[in-house]
Amino acid sequence: MPGRPPPKKRRQRRSWMWRYRRFLFLIGLLGFTAFAGVLFVLSRVPLPDAVPEAQTTFLYSADGSRLATLTGTENRISVELTSVPRVVVQAVLATEDRKFYEHSGLDPLGLVRATVNDVRGGKLQGGSTITQQYVKNTYVGRERTVWRKLKEAVLAVKLERELTKDELLERYLNTVYFGRGAYGVQAAAQAYFGKDVNEVGLREAAYLAGLIRAPESADVNKDAETATNRRNRTLRQMVETRAITAADAAEVERQDLAGYVVQKRNMAPRVVASEAGTEYVVDYIRRILVRDYGEQVVLGGGLRVKTTIDVGAQRAAYNAVYGVLNRVTDPSGALVAIDDEGRVRALIGGKNFNDSKVNLAMGADGGGRGRQPGSTFKPFLLAEMVKEGYSLESAFPGPAEIVLPKADNGKDWSVHNYDDTSFGSNVNMIEATRNSINTVYAQAVSEIGPTKLMEVAKDLGVTAPLRPVSSLVLGTVEVAPIDIASAYSTLARRGERIAPQFIDSIETADGKVLFRATTYRSRVLSREQADAVNTALVQVVERGTGINARVKGAAPNTLIGKTGTTQDYGDAWFVGASTKLTAAVWMGYPEGNSRTLANFRGGRAVTGGSVPADIWRRFMSAVTQGEDLTPFPTVTKFSGKLLGNSRTNFRPSAGSGTTATTGKARTTATTVRRSTTTTSPYPSVSPTTAAPPGPTTTTPGQSEAGLIGPD
Numbered sequence: 070m071p072g073r074p075p076p077k078k079r080r081q082r083r084s085w086m087w088r089y090r091r092f093l094f095l096i097g098l099l100g101f102t103a104f105a106g107v108l109f110v111l112s113r114v115p116l117p118d119a120v121p122e123a124q125t126t127f128l129y130s131a132d133g134s135r136l137a138t139l140t141g142t143e144n145r146i147s148v149e150l151t152s153v154p155r156v157v158v159q160a161v162l163a164t165e166d167r168k169f170y171e172h173s174g175l176d177p178l179g180l181v182r183a184t185v186n187d188v189r190g191g192k193l194q195g196g197s198t199i200t201q202q203y204v205k206n207t208y209v210g211r212e213r214t215v216w217r218k219l220k221e222a223v224l225a226v227k228l229e230r231e232l233t234k235d236e237l238l239e240r241y242l243n244t245v246y247f248g249r250g251a252y253g254v255q256a257a258a259q260a261y262f263g264k265d266v267n268e269v270g271l272r273e274a275a276y277l278a279g280l281i282r283a284p285e286s287a288d289v290n291k292d293a294e295t296a297t298n299r300r301n302r303t304l305r306q307m308v309e310t311r312a313i314t315a316a317d318a319a320e321v322e323r324q325d326l327a328g329y330v331v332q333k334r335n336m337a338p339r340v341v342a343s344e345a346g347t348e349y350v351v352d353y354i355r356r357i358l359v360r361d362y363g364e365q366v367v368l369g370g371g372l373r374v375k376t377t378i379d380v381g382a383q384r385a386a387y388n389a390v391y392g393v394l395n396r397v398t399d400p401s402g403a404l405v406a407i408d409d410e411g412r413v414r415a416l417i418g419g420k421n422f423n424d425s426k427v428n429l430a431m432g433a434d435g436g437g438r439g440r441q442p443g444s445t446f447k448p449f450l451l452a453e454m455v456k457e458g459y460s461l462e463s464a465f466p467g468p469a470e471i472v473l474p475k476a477d478n479g480k481d482w483s484v485h486n487y488d489d490t491s492f493g494s495n496v497n498m499i500e501a502t503r504n505s506i507n508t509v510y511a512q513a514v515s516e517i518g519p520t521k522l523m524e525v526a527k528d529l530g531v532t533a534p535l536r537p538v539s540s541l542v543l544g545t546v547e548v549a550p551i552d553i554a555s556a557y558s559t560l561a562r563r564g565e566r567i568a569p570q571f572i573d574s575i576e577t578a579d580g581k582v583l584f585r586a587t588t589y590r591s592r593v594l595s596r597e598q599a600d601a602v603n604t605a606l607v608q609v610v611e612r613g614t615g616i617n618a619r620v621k622g623a624a625p626n627t628l629i630g631k632t633g634t635t636q637d638y639g640d641a642w643f644v645g646a647s648t649k650l651t652a653a654v655w656m657g658y659p660e661g662n663s664r665t666l667a668n669f670r671g672g673r674a675v676t677g678g679s680v681p682a683d684i685w686r687r688f689m690s691a692v693t694q695g696e697d698l699t700p701f702p703t704v705t706k707f708s709g710k711l712l713g714n715s716r717t718n719f720r721p722s723a724g725s726g727t728t729a730t731t732g733k734a735r736t737t738a739t740t741v742r743r744s745t746t747t748t749s750p751y752p753s754v755s756p757t758t759a760a761p762p763g764p765t766t767t768t769p770g771q772s773e774a775g776l777i778g779p780d
Contacts, residue, residue, distance in 0.1 A: 124371025124578055125256065126358075128351060130380045131412070131573065137351040139358075139368055145252040146259070147371070147578060148266060150239035153254055156271050159312035160278035161242070164303050166199040167310055170234055200229055203241040247277060248284030249333050263331045271313065272321045272329060275303040289326040290333050296326055346387035349418030349428045350378055353435065354571050362583075371578030377412035377570055377586075385691035386415035386652075389684050394420070394656070400666060400675075401659055403429040404688065405554040406652040411567030411588060414650065415688075416551075427659060432533065432549025439533050439547030440640045440655055443633030443677065444505045446526070446544035448560065448602055451498060453517055453525040455598040460709035461499050461605060463513075464717040467492030471508040476515050476539045484511040484543075487634075487676075497717040502605040503613035505632060507543060514542040516712050528593045530555030530566055544633055553644050554653035560602055561629065561646035563702075564594030596702075603629050604704045604719075610645060617682040618643055620690050627698035630685070632677030638666040643681035645689075648699045652688055654681045 125146050126139040150158075162169055204224045228237065247257035254277065258266040262273050269277070279299030280287050289296035304318035354376060358367045366372065390402040406415040418428035418435055428435025451461060469491040476482035484507050486492070492506050501509035514522055520537040527535065532555075533548040535541065551569060559566040567590055575584040594602070606629035609615040614632040630645025640657040656675065658664035666675035673679075705721055 124369060126367055126370060126372040126374065128354060128374045128376055130376060130378050130383075131414070132380065133375070134380060136347060136376060136378060136380070139351075139355055139372075140250075145243070145369075145371070146255040147243045147253060148255045150235055150242070152267050153239075153242060154267060154269055154274065156312075157254060157266065157269055157274040157277065158238070158242075159310070160271075160274040160303055160307055161199075161281070163306040163310045163312055164278045165202070165281060166197065169199050169238070172198060199241050200237055203237060203244065204228065245281055246284055247280045248288050260333075261330050271317060272300075272324055275307070275321060276300045276326065276330065278303045288333070289330045293326065296330075300326065345384060346391075346417045346420075347378070347383060348422035349430065349435070350376075350383075350413070350416040350571070352422070352426065353416075353418075353428055353431060357571065358575075372583070373576045373578065375573040375575075377414065377573055378416070379414040382406055382415040382692050383417075386417050386688055389688035389691065390417050390654070391420050392687070393680060393684050396670070399670075400657055400664075401429055402681075402684065403550050403655045404652060404684070405430050405550045405569075406650055406688070406692075407554050407558045407569055408651075409558075409562055409649050411558070411570050412573070413551075413569050413571050414692075415652075425659070429655065429659060430550045432547070432551070434549065434551075437659065438661075439549050439552075440657060441546065441635040442544040442548050442553055443635045443640060443642055444507075444544060445553055445557075445631045445633035445642045445644045445653075445677070446546075447502060447505065447510050447542060448606060448631055449526045449529060449531075449556065450510060450514055450517060450522050450542050451502065451602045451605055452529060452560070452594055452598070453521050454498065454513070454712060455601045455709070456525065456594060457517070457521075458709050459712040460707045460716065461601055462497045462707045462716045462719055463710075463712035464495045464497040464715045465501070465509045465512040465713045466494045467496035467501065467506050467509050469508070471511060473511055473515055473539070476511070478538060482511065482539055484508050495715055495717050497719060498712075499605040499608060499719045500717070502631070503608040505609075505614050510542050511539065513712060514539050525593075526556065528566070529559045530568070544635065550653045550655045553642070554651055557629075557631075557644050557646055557653065558651035559593055560599055560606070561648060561651050562599075563596040563603075564592055564599035566591045566593050597704075600702045601704045601707065603701045604721075606631055606645075607701060607703065608721075614676075614678040615643060615645065615682055617678055618645055618686045618689075620686055620693065623693075623698055624700060626700040626703050628689070629701060630682075632682065634676040638674045638676070641666055641675045641679070641681050642677045643685045645685055647689070647693065648701060650689070650692065652685055654685045654688075656681050656684070 127135060128137040128139065130136045201222065232240075243253040243255075245254075246252055247254075247260070249257075249260040251257040251260040254269075255266045257277055257280070258264055258269050258273065261276065262269065276289075276296070279296070279302065283295070283299070286292055287296045287299045301318075301322050304313070304321055307313045308315050308318050354374070355367065358372070358374065362370070362372075386404045386406060390404050394400065394402050401419060402417065403419070404415065404417040405413065408414050416430050418430040419425050427437040429437060429440075431437075432439035454461065454463070467486070469489040470483065470485050473482045473484070486507050487505070492500075492504060492509070496506060496509050498509070498513065500506075501513075518537075519539050519541050522541055523535045523537045526541075531548055531552045533546065533552055535546050538545070555566075555569050558569075567588055570586050570588075572584065573586050574582065576582050607626050609632065610618050610628045610630045611625065615630045618628070618630050620628060628645055628647055630643060633642035633644070634640070639661065640655065642653070642655050644651075644653040646652070657666060669675045669680070675681075703721065705719070707719060
């Protein structure tokens with residue numbers, strides 16, 4: 070319109086970002102500089118030491134076979150990448166990091182996506198590459214912060230520069246958690262399939278890979294549907310990466326997971342043993358290891374412990390003890406076997422570790438208490454006699470009962486023979502040992518003195534506390550079967566003591582030797598002195614109270630032994646040896662004197678020469694089968710001082726083997742004894758092992774119960 074001013078142009082409004090563009094630029098510049106600075110600082114920080122990962126400790130038998138595993142709450146067994154089947158690697162890469170062999174440790178798009186999501190307060194997301202996952206598991210932990218993610222990214226790049234891809238993948242596969250307390254593919258294969266990882270196929274590999282992102286919820290025992298879906302998704306991803314064909318995937322998808330995934334086992338700190346009766350010896354070795362190395366190292370240090378246990382001997386020992394004591398109402402039994410190098414080859418501490426964890430073979434060291442050894446203590450007095458130069462042909466009267474004035478700590482000491490049997494007026498120490506005559510031994514210990522008996526018993530291998538009382542010779546102190554076995558093994562080695570050994574060597578998972586057993590030997594008796602004692606103990610087995618321990622086919626003089634029965638039949642023992650192996654057998658009720666062996670299975674009382682001797686024979690028959698046993702050197706003539714006032718010639722049994730002469734015989738006298746027909750030494754025991762039957766011949770000195778004397 071004429072004369073009308075032109076319209077004013079509308080001024081375009083600027084956005085707030087435009088208005089504050091300089092300020093925002095400054096903030097962005099500072100933020101970028103700070104971020105770059107942080108990355109620079111982190112890049113200059115040296116790679117921290119990896120946190121040591123717990124590993125399972127293994128115990129091996131003497132032949133190298135696996136005996137047991139010791140684990141804590143984590144079960145971890147490291148393996149080399151070459152031991153992992155290719156299909157397992159393919160399954161993990163398909164699900165976790167398809168470009169693992171192409172990237173340099175980071176997935177940039179994935180990292181930005183996770184970081185932005187975290188800043189916006191969304192559900193926190195983890196690093197997507199295998200390298201980042203390994204860094205999280207090993208170096209930076211699982212703290213949910215942006216700082217942790219930045220540090221994780223930097224360390225992932227640094228690791229990629231220091232390690233090869235295969236090294237990184239091996240470490241990842243040994244540290245990733247699969248659930249059920251299993252860390253690493255080897256532990257996972259055992260936890261879910263009961264097999265080693267090198268036995269895993271496609272179906273197992275797909276299941277394991279599906280566990281990594283959700284190990285608890287994807288366990289088939291908890292959620293079969295989720296577990297199946299994750300396995301099948303892994304299979305589809307493997308098809309996409311061309312690791313398998315669609316037909317391979319379809320075949321596995323048709324299989325029910327419950328058909329090849331085992332039930333979950335309790336993963337609390339525990340001992341898992343593989344052989345009958347091994348739990349007791351494994352538990353004892355575990356406590357030795359914890360004492361010396363600490364629980365953390367033992368249950369998570371990945372130790373490789375070679376024990377001295379012989380699996381065959383261990384099995385034979387368990388069958389011998391609990392093949393005989395096979396009824397619910399039967400008493401308990403224990404057995405310890407030690408070879409000529411001091412190595413414990415077998416140990417039976419009880420019938421069922423789950424029912425009772427008290428190790429009856431170890432006494433107080435096994436969580437219980439010792440047991441009275443009875444007459445198995447008598448040979449220790451013989452050892453002291455020969456050390457002091459006394460002849461074992463020294464003779465004493467053998468009445469049914471004797472009272473020794475002031476012999477019991479100043480009181481009169483009344484001693485009876487078993488079944489109140491009299492053995493005449495002149496019985497030497499060898500015959501007193503053969504027939505286990507209490508009254509003769511009571512007189513002998515009164516002459517020698519209980520203090521010296523106590524000292525020689527300790528020298529031979531008894532570690533239990535002892536008191537110097539006269540009744541010690543009759544076994545009134547409490548000792549463990551391991552102690553008695555150790556002392557008799559000293560005799561079997563002709564007077565040379567070696568402390569019992571349970572562990573041969575200890576190594577770390579990477580082969581570093583922490584311990585290797587060294588045999589320390591000490592001479593307690595001269596060979597000639599030990600030969601004299603062993604000569605008496607040969608007589609026990611060949612024609613005395615221990616005749617039921619004779620091994621079928623064993624040559625004369627190849628076995629020594631001694632029976633033991635305590636007052637009121639509280640405990641029964643047989644301890645014996647060949648030149649290569651010593652074994653102690655104990656039988657009784659763990660609760661002690663409140664229950665006795667006086668009415669075993671409704672029949673006769675159990676003595677050391679009956680059930681324990683039979684158990685010992687069964688064990689020795691099994692472990693010496695096919696061997697030619699070496700005879701013990703036999704002394705036929707004894708010199709030395711007289712203990713007491715008379716001497717009676719020793720008359721060796723027929724068929725003596727190697728002879729060792731220590732002097733000249735003197736006078737001869739006849740010992741009075743009774744002779745009866747032998748019957749079954751105990752009632753209603755059905756053989757359950759392949760051990761040959763015991764001797765059935767009638768022998769002078771045997772009673773109807775299979776013995777004379779208290780045993």
